[in-house]
Amino acid sequence: MTHVFDEAIAVRRGDDGVFRATTHPAYSNMVGPFGGITAATVVHALTRHPEVLGAPLALTLNYAAPIADGDWELHAEPVRTNRTNQHWVFRIEQNGTTVSTGTAVFGIHRATWGDTEVSPPVVPPADEVAAVDFPEFIAWARNYDKRFVVGGLTGEKSDDSTSTLWIRDHPERPLDYPALTSITDNFYPRVFLRHGTYMPAGTVSLTTYFHATPEDLAAHGTAHLLAVARAARFAGGHYDQDGRVWSMPDDGEPVLLASTHQLVYFKDPQG
Amino acid sequence: MTHVFDEAIAVRRGDDGVFRATTHPAYSNMVGPFGGITAATVVHALTRHPEVLGAPLALTLNYAAPIADGDWELHAEPVRTNRTNQHWVFRIEQNGTTVSTGTAVFGIHRATWGDTEVSPPVVPPADEVAAVDFPEFIAWARNYDKRFVVGGLTGEKSDDSTSTLWIRDHPERPLDYPALTSITDNFYPRVFLRHGTYMPAGTVSLTTYFHATPEDLAAHGTAHLLAVARAARFAGGHYDQDGRVWSMPDDGEPVLLASTHQLVYFKDPQG
DSSP: OOOOOHHHOEHHHHHHHHSSOOOOOGGBBBBOOOOHHHHHEEEEEEEHHHTOOEEEEEEEEESSOOOOEEEEEEEEEEEEEEEEEEEEEEEEETTTTTEEEEEEEOOOOOOOOOEEEOOOOOOGGGGSSSSOOOOOOOGGGGGEEEEEOOOOOOOOOOOOOOOEEEEESOOOOOOOHHHHHHHHTTOOOOHHHHHHSSSSSSEEEEEEEOOOOOHHHHHHHOOEEEEEEEEEETTTTEEEEEEEEEEEETTTTOEEEEEEEEEEEESSOOO | OOOOHHHHHHHEOOOOOOOOEOGGGGGGGGSSSSSHHHHHHHHHHHHTTTTSSSEEEEEEEEEOOOOOOOOOEEEEEEEESSSSEEEEEEEEETTTTEEEEEEEEEEEEOOOOOOOOOOOOOOOGGGOOOOOOOOOTTTGGGGEEEEEEEEESSSOOOSSOEEEEEESSSOOOOOOOHHHHHTOOOOHHHHHHHHHOOOOOEEEEEEEOOOOOHHHHHHHOOOOOEEEEEEEEEEEEEEEEEEEEEEEEHHHTEEEEEEEEEEEEEEEEEE
16 A cells, blocks of 8 residues: 555656646645645655665755646756756746756765764654644644644644654655655654644745665664754744654663754734 | 945846856956856846845755856846745756756845844954965955964864854945855865865865844944854765854844855865
């Protein structure tokens, strides 16, 4: 049986080299598709490109215009392939109009010295935290098992925009690059948390750096990921947000799988 | 008298819409130009484009190949202009080859609620910290007055990749978007600090989010900026780094002008 996530990120590459995808109702958001599923579909398409080198290292996706429900095209070009990395430019089109732009870097993980300087917050294990549902109109969230340690979507105001949650696909699905990509965009808008209410808000630009090797993903399997995000500054109708996604093995050190950043548009509720 | 920074970021827009720039020896790095001056030149060019909307909000620049000393072309296209923001795609070419790719978002700062959740480190004032020089072969650094509070380029090993420094153009120059852009890339490779030695390293992808309004820049003037950067995870030949650039008025609250992120390539010295 195909997982709904795999249905949603499915792409067909035409003889013209263009990838074609279709929005999936299971991953719709308040307006158009969930940005995470769009990003995941791009990563999925690039990993299937015949000229791809290695695994994703960096992705920037700019949400220039709403994507309408229906078919869309991904025009992607590997503009430069070096010995260990490869630079992509891409755009998403609907009806001849560019609705998203972006770049990606793929590459080879080489054996080098390594260290992780940052730490995940201390949290109770996932099975000791209650799973929560988002409101019905946020369709995409139903495909995730979400367990907030702090910063849930409760309608409470907070002075701190931090959300810390355990998250995984629901139903469970082995972690891969598209799934990880989608989860780097799982954080609902930080202004909702600061104001304790919904307000017009949307990601303008997403940048994710992938540390995870294919071996890290395989080792992670279907377990919950620990995801943390916080805004830095809200000003002039935008804010930026930093996030991290961790694998938390029972019997080993935390593994930082991805760092993720966003610039988000918002409008005051009264504005 | 023209400031050397203005000489370095100078662009000429041809009748074909292509911007032409030339690398400047005062901003050369170990190999090719300093990445910050390239990013600054892109921002400078876009702000002079006849169709530009507002000020820079986000910039992603991917350093796909070394830029050779000499002339280069910037092909930039405003692919989508919304009511309050504008999406750009661009590439840098030399001799018909793409050497950098990128995207930018420009837009209007609207009057909204705001808050800054993060704080700068507590540091002594700039005039109580000694200015340092980098080695002669890092030419671009001579154009900055750099005063490291922690994490200087001293050849000492550190377990923590944090650098905190006061920095401004030398000679002094009023802060504007290109100058701020360049300074978001001022942090020397974090692996040098961890290993206490030079090693092959270079930025693969840079993403900067601009919070600064034109008024913030004017209010800052020519004072030192407080700049902070730290790596999150080193693994597989890459690391990611988060940085912040603050304005620190004598008589007011710190102002977060920009958040900046990088994916950096490195090679073990013995590898």
